[in-house]
């Protein structure tokens with residue numbers, strides 16, 4: 001562009017061209033980048049530039065919202081002006097997140113300490129969130145436990161425990177929020193699945209079974225709850241580099257091999273899931289239901 005500018009300057013048009021170029025850059029930033037990236041205190045943050053006005057003051061509940069992708073969602077919705085509650089068992093990161101989000105978004109999320117495997121505790125947390133913020137109109141079932149396991153090591157108890165965090169809460173949170181959404185006349189439920197089961201991942205058959213089940217659950221709930229104006233969709237991330245992934249499984253070689261196979265050759269971070277979830281949560285996706293949105297940098 002600069003080369004073209006100097007060429008055109010010969011014809012005495014540099015000033016107006018510079019103005020045009022500035023406009024084009026602003027336009028390109030808005031259209032193509034659609035987000036601002038910044039490093040804040042070592043925390044990589046991608047803030048979607050889009051503002052969804054219907055999410056302002058919306059009552060949003062996120063499971064596992066205290067760390068990993070969930071923490072990015074908690075912050076992302078708070079930055080939209082939503083009233084965010086999240087359920088988690090990880091106490092320290094959850095409290096730290098509340099302090100950070102209060103500073104960045106000017107609004108403190110409500111942290112509810114509960115083990116999602118305990119259905120009574122799950123129900124009590126949903127009630128507490130609705131009492132604090134009004135009927136929940138956006139539910140994000142994000143919590144999971146991606147513990148690796150071999151086929152031989154799986155016992156019936158292990159299997160049940162694994163499903164008790166990776167699949168069962170998705171149903172019971174939906175069941176608990178549905179009456180409030182029905183009353184509100186609308187609702188968006190977003191269930192986190194994973195591309196791992198579509199890639200024949202060999203390291204966690206119970207987890208991948210749950211993740212495939214989530215798509216069936218999403219479609220079954222969408223068909224039923226759609227009568228009440230409630231949309232139910234799934235989001236399937238590819239490999240997202242969270243602190244936990246970094247600590248346990250990321251090596252330079254494995255990450256490079258994965259990113260090389262993506263269409264977009266960039267590492268994916270928790271914040272990259274924020275925009276897709278905001279879209280599915282908002283009225284912008286009014287007629288989108290029973291779908292799975294794959295967010296994997298174009299791996300599949």
Ligand SMILES: NC(=O)c1ccc[n+]([C@@H]2O[C@H](COP(=O)([O-])OP(=O)(O)OC[C@H]3O[C@@H](n4cnc5c(N)ncnc54)[C@H](O)[C@@H]3O)[C@@H](O)[C@H]2O)c1
Pocket residue numbers: 063064065066067068069070087088089090114115116117141142143144145146165192193194195196236237238239240241242244245
């Ligand atoms: N990170 C990835 O590469 C990746 C890839 C595909 C799908 N996903 C999916 O995205 C979602 C988020 O993944 P993540 O990598 O951020 O996970 P994570 O393990 O980093 O975070 C999960 C959160 O859930 C909480 N949690 C776990 N068990 C709980 C329980 N019993 N009760 C309450 N809270 C509990 C944890 O404390 C944590 O805050 C999951 O559904 C996961 O399956 C992640």
